[in-house]
Amino acid sequence: xxxLVVMKFGGTSVEDATAINRTAGIVQGRRxxxxxxxxxxxxxxKVTDQLLSAASAAGRxxxxxxxxxxxxxxxxHLETACALVxxxxxxxxxxKMIDAEFxxxxxxxxxxxxIGELTPRISDMIVSxxxxxxxxxxAEAFSHRGLDAVHVDARKCIVTDGQHxxxxxxxxxxxxxxxxxxxxxxxxxxxxxxxxxIGATEKGVTTTLGRGGSDFTAxxxxxxxxxxxxxxxxxxxxxxxxxxxxxxxxLRVKSISFEEAAELAYFGAKVLHPATILPAxxxxxxxxxxxxxxxxxxxxxxxxxxxxxxxxxxxxxxxxRLTIIDxxxxxxxxxxxxxxxxxxxxxxxxxxxDMVSTSEVSVSxxxxxxxxLPEIAADLRxxxxxxxxxxxALICMVGGNIRGQNGIAAQVFQAIxxxxxxxxxxxxxxxxxxxxxxxxxxxxxxxxxxDVFFADPDPEIFDVEALKESSLKS
Ligand code: ADP
Ligand code: ASP
Ligand code: MG
Numbered sequence: 001x002x003x004l005v006v007m008k009f010g011g012t013s014v015e016d017a018t019a020i021n022r023t024a025g026i027v028q029g030r031r032x033x034x035x036x037x038x039x040x041x042x043x044x045x046k047v048t049d050q051l052l053s054a055a056s057a058a059g060r061x062x063x064x065x066x067x068x069x070x071x072x073x074x075x076x077h078l079e080t081a082c083a084l085v086x087x088x089x090x091x092x093x094x095x096k097m098i099d100a101e102f103x104x105x106x107x108x109x110x111x112x113x114x115i116g117e118l119t120p121r122i123s124d125m126i127v128s129x130x131x132x133x134x135x136x137x138x139a140e141a142f143s144h145r146g147l148d149a150v151h152v153d154a155r156k157c158i159v160t161d162g163q164h165x166x167x168x169x170x171x172x173x174x175x176x177x178x179x180x181x182x183x184x185x186x187x188x189x190x191x192x193x194x195x196x197x198i199g200a201t202e203k204g205v206t207t208t209l210g211r212g213g214s215d216f217t218a219x220x221x222x223x224x225x226x227x228x229x230x231x232x233x234x235x236x237x238x239x240x241x242x243x244x245x246x247x248x249x250x251l252r253v254k255s256i257s258f259e260e261a262a263e264l265a266y267f268g269a270k271v272l273h274p275a276t277i278l279p280a281x282x283x284x285x286x287x288x289x290x291x292x293x294x295x296x297x298x299x300x301x302x303x304x305x306x307x308x309x310x311x312x313x314x315x316x317x318x319x320x321r322l323t324i325i326d327x328x329x330x331x332x333x334x335x336x337x338x339x340x341x342x343x344x345x346x347x348x349x350x351x352x353x354d355m356v357s358t359s360e361v362s363v364s365x366x367x368x369x370x371x372x373l374p375e376i377a378a379d380l381r382x383x384x385x386x387x388x389x390x391x392x393a394l395i396c397m398v399g400g401n402i403r404g405q406n407g408i409a410a411q412v413f414q415a416i417x418x419x420x421x422x423x424x425x426x427x428x429x430x431x432x433x434x435x436x437x438x439x440x441x442x443x444x445x446x447x448x449x450x451d452v453f454f455a456d457p458d459p460e461i462f463d464v465e466a467l468k469e470s471s472l473k474s
Contacts (some may be wrong), residue, residue, distance in 0.1 A: 004186055005030055008040040008196060008218035012235040013292035014134055015045035017083035022139070024145045026233065026295050027191060035228075036186050038221055039149075039193045041138050042214040043130025044080065047331040048197075055126045058109040059118030074102040078132055084141035087458040091231045094140055098133060103459030105129050113442050120164035124198075124208045128155075131195030131214070139193035149191045156181050157224075158199030160207045167199055167207035168432055169220050171279070177418060178224040186225070193350040194221075215273035219287070221417050223279030230280055232272065233292040239264065239271055241462065242316040247450045252463035253314055254298070257306035260314050260398050261287075263432050267354075267396035268319035277302065297327060304399055312408050313399035318442050322354065322392040323369045324422060325377070329361040329384035338383070339363065345379045347467070354394060355434060357423050366394060366436060392422065393442035397449065403430050416453040417444045 007030065008412060009023050015107050023041075030037045050069050058066035078099075082092035089095060091162075108126060112118060142149035156175040160167035182192050196214020199207045209216045215232055222230035237263065240250040256264075258281045265272040273291060280287050283305070290299035306314075327342055342363060346353055355366045367373075380386045402408050412433060413421070423436040437445055458465050 002036065002226055003036050004225055004227040005035045005037050006040060006218050006222040006225075006227045006230045007037045008212065008230070008232050009292060010092055010232075010234045011042040011045035013233050014041050014043075017080050017141075019292070020080070020084055020095055020138055020141050021145070022292060022295075023233070024142050024147060024291060027142065028145075028147060029295070031191070033120050034253075035344060036189060037191050038182060038225065038227070039138070039142075039191060040154075040196045040214060040218045040221060041131065041134050041193065042196050043134050044076070044299040047076075047130040047134070048127055048211070050374065051127045051130055052123070054109060055112070055118055055123050056111040059116065061113050061116045062066075063110060063113035066113060067106055070102055070106055070109065074098065077102075081137045081140070084137065094137060097136060101129060101133055110462060118287045120206065121270070124164045125206050127208060128195075128198040128206045131198050135193050135195035139144065142191060147191050148189065149193050150185050152185070152192045152194040154158055154194040154196070154198050154264060155200035155206060155218065157194065158209075158220060159202060160199040160209070162201050162205065162207065164207055166210040167201075169199065169209065169216075170202075170291070171220070171223070173202070174220055175224045178221060182221070183225060195447070197217060206452065210273070213271065214271040215276040219276045222285050222287075223283050226283060227285055230285055230287045232287065234271060235287065235291065235293060236271065236287045237291045237294060237297045237463070237466075239269065239302075239315060241314070241457075242319070242446055242450050243269070246318070247447050247448065249454075249467070251454060251457055251467060253296075253300050254461055254463060255301045256311045256314055257303055257400060258287075258304055260306060260431055261302045262402055263396070263398045264315050265318045267317040267394060267432070267434065269315065269317040293433045306377045307460060309399070309401055309439050310458045311399070311461070312405055313397045313451065313463070315398055316446055316449055316453075317396045317398065317430060319354065319394040319396065319444065320439050321369045321389045321390075322366050322394055322436070322439075323373060323388050324392055324436060325365045325373075325380070325386065325388045326362060327365070327368065327380055327386055329386045329474055341383055345376060345383075348379065349376050355423055355424065355425050355436065366392065366423065374377070391439045392436050393435050393439045394434055395442065395445055396432050397453075402426075402433060409433065411452060412449065415448045419445050458472070 052317045054066040054069040081094040139151035159170045159173035196217035237252045244250040262277040266274040287302040
């Protein structure tokens with residue numbers, strides 16, 4: 001098996017000097033086992049959000065607001081970097097690079113504020129600063145701690161198309177670039193460190209892979225170099241039975257199939273980016289989700305086949321900020337070509353649809369709430385009457401064992417009997433059961449469902465030991 005292991009550290013795992021030092025220790029641990037890590041890092045926690053705020057402030061003409069944000073970011077990066085290499089901010093070896101990056105960022109923001117128009121291309125340019133800086137700081141910090149690290153600019157490797165904000169990676173080109181820019185270092189036993197989330201077109205224009213996209217980078221790199229494993233290091237013990245922030249009794253899932261994990265990620269489990277799994281599935285590379293604050297924990301293993309589980313569900317995800325669009329046509333009565341015409345409208349606006357339900361005269365669809373909705377509705381009104389309603393959440397219950405089990409739906413709807421359910425779907429994949437409710441009811445519904453379906457968890461699949469330990473403590 002390949003000795004290459006791709007290790008991706010998310011924002012909280014690199015949020016400050018303490019976290020970055022912990023990361024270095026984890027990477028060293030893999031080296032000690034004879035593995036060669038290729039490290040993919042996110043921007044430091046919250047930096048991407050702040051860069052986006054700076055960009056939109058400048059786009060509205062608020063130059064002072066934008067520059068105030070970058071001034072704070074500049075200090076945070078300088079302080080972290082200098083603490084890591086044990087130098088004072090004044091004489092820190094990394095500070096020239098950091099200052100130069102922020103000087104040119106401020107230049108862009110000033111220009112943007114006077115033009116007053118933020119394009120997706122400029123937004124990508126601005127937001128990429130987070131990963132460009134974190135990866136360089138972390139490579140230097142690793143070297144300072146005696147790890148033989150080398151920084152690789154991800155934009156040289158992750159070749160994408162030009163869809164700014166959600167660019168599509170070009171697998172074949174990426175594989176070639178990794179052979180050129182990463183493998184020679186890895187084969188020499190060096191630790192490559194690159195930023196996640198960012199890429200560039202063939203012409204070298206900076207792009208990004210969508211929010212949470214560093215996981216995707218890790219999977220692309222893992223697939224491209226045929227790694228033996230891909231490790232996603234985050235701030236929880238692995239994939240849990242639901243978001244632990246919503247439900248504190250959530251349990252770690254020890255093992256889950258690619259299919260189940262992909263479904264969960266797509267339907268809102270933030271712990272993994274939806275597209276992460278695909279490059280790994282294609283090459284059958286195991287993916288592990290691990291906790292950088294608790295590296296001894298064995299985490300979640302994502303494999304092609306999950307072992308048998310006696311519970312119907314593995315996990316509950318929620319996708320929020322959705323809108324339901326009802327298209328009601330009394331005239332056309334599902335005539336031939338009608339659905340096609342509806343979907344063409346969504347296609348025209350490049351707007352993905354999550355769920356669809358149809359009746360004789362109406363079609364309901366759900367989409368992410370977005371600024372294009374009025375235009376989409378206007379186009380749909382050419383075909384039929386249209387209503388839309390925001391602030392909805394899609395609750396998605398995932399598990400390989402719902403296939404062919406009787407009475408599961410009755411149990412689900414009994415658990416949330418006080419909630420108004422708008423649309424229901426048992427996914428085409430047969431491993432998910434989803435329904436749409438008001439966003440305000442989502443947390444309560446998740447907790448009720450969790451109480452019912454994880455009351456007696458299968459110890460082969462779920463970490464029930466943690467549950468026993470926490471009840472002993474309390
Ligand atoms: P990172 O910065 O490491 O990429 P994210 O914030 O993107 O981390 O993802 C980790 C967070 O995902 C956790 O802190 C948790 O609140 C949230 N989360 C949502 N659903 C789940 C789930 N089913 N299992 C684990 N974490 C989840
Ligand atoms: N920094 C990016 C984001 O916050 C990518 C990532 O962390 O995965 O979306
Ligand atoms: Mg993430």
